[in-house]
């Protein structure tokens with residue numbers, strides 16, 4: 001589940017980044033195009049201006065220049081002094097020749113402000129020094145000289161940006177009138193027309209446009225981010241619901257084990273709680289603590305597949321039975337391995353019986369080869385087994401159990417985990433009311449395989465053994481011993497003998513308020529635990545009747561239990577022996 005959340009978080013982050021980068025890239029392309037378009041417009045304007053100038057020049061040139069009246073502004077051009085009919089007089093007025101360069105220069109000087117375009121004719125071999133090329137124009141003249149094509153560039157004049165264009169000025173026949181003496185021939189590049197378009201107004205328009213588009217893109221970006229966030233929240237909500245379902249599923253599975261055995265149910269919860277405490281003490285993340293708790297709840301889930309005859313057996317297991325029990329780790333793993341929601345815990349479940357020194361199962365992993373959370377669970381599993389009452393094994397106190405953990409440190413358990421357990425488990429309170437004994441009718445019936453005498457239906461010795469520490473809650477122990485029942489069987493047959501035993505057992509149960517306290521011992525003996533004298537009297541009457549009806553002899557003895565402290569079968573045996 002964490003992996004999925006991490007994946008969603010990663011995907012969300014990636015989507016935010018990709019979405020932002022995508023829009024920034026598109027926006028920068030659009031803005032760049034706007035500025036490029038501004039330069040394109042400027043270039044078109046420059047070309048139009050040059051074409052107009054060329055047309056104008058050609059018109060003037062095609063007429064061999066124009067004669068205009070001489071005045072203060074238009075004086076005879078000293079650079080045309082080589083032309084013999086440069087000036088003439090008519091109608092009392094002096095006229096002088098203006099060639100294309102002269103007319104254009106004057107027009108540019110007088111009217112350039114009208115359309116804001118700076119234009120000039122320049123050349124590397126000038127007639128008029130006033131048309132001297134600036135630095136950019138020198139470079140541009142060089143370029144057009146080799147390419148014979150227009151050369152454009154955005155460049156600074158002073159501190160202002162201009163689109164600058166240099167258009168080649170090609171010598172025509174009409175040009176030779178003024179320039180032949182310079183050695184030019186038709187087709188030669190004689191210089192260039194330099195045009196400079198101010199970029200500021202165009203760039204200002206592009207900037208305004210960019211702000212508008214950027215605002216629009218911001219809105220698109222915002223809608224995208226909100227959509228991603230909306231769908232991410234939907235996914236998280238789905239994962240939350242899945243997780244809730246997962247929790248319910250886990251507790252449902254745990255309840256399956258609980259219903260089979262009350263001892264195991266408490267065991268799973270305790271093991272989970274202890275493991276979480278240790279994980280916290282060791283500084284594991286909240287998530288890891290959560291995971292180990294879940295793993296603890298399910299660690300013995302594989303035991304559902306273990307037969308009742310082994311799983312519920314109240315006495316010590318044989319080695320064959322133990323090897324069957326060992327299979328619960330792999331069975332548990334197999335149950336969980338194909339369900340994705342258990343991905344985080346399946347290996348912990350499989351490895352919770354591995355030992356630090358490699359003596360565990362199922363794989364005999366050594367040291368840190370076992371996942372650390374499984375190592376923690378291994379310790380708490382044992383700790384709970386040590387501190388819980390079992391029929392075949394007395395429970396240890398918390399202190400004793402922790403001492404045993406120390407003695408097993410580096411062998412069965414990871415020393416680091418033992419150290420953490422000493423801190424985190426030292427104050428746990430063990431609930432001693434939890435016992436393995438069946439309580440409900442269903443539980444009793446489930447355990448009948450182990451606890452009931454199949455012939456008479458009363459309990460057997462094993463059940464007494466499991467309850468031995470409860471004897472101090474009873475006032476009297478009544479021992480009923482049939483004499484020479486062996487001979488009765490011989491004379492009347494086994495079937496008749498069994499029938500009598502059943503009748504006696506029924507009469508005993510009939511006399512007792514609590515039939516759970518009637519036990520058959522060694523074939524022809526019964527032990528009955530009672531609380532008052534009236535019950536004993538009624539019991540004697542009922543048993544006496546059956547025994548006499550069948551010509552049997554018996555002995556009935558009563559021992560007071562009030563002041564005894566019987567904790568073992570041997571202790572009980574001593575009390576009963578004293579009755580004879």
Ligand SMILES: [Fe+2]
Pocket residue numbers: 299300328352353381
């Ligand atoms: Fe286990």
Ligand SMILES: [Fe+2]
Pocket residue numbers: 267271299300381
């Ligand atoms: Fe366990």
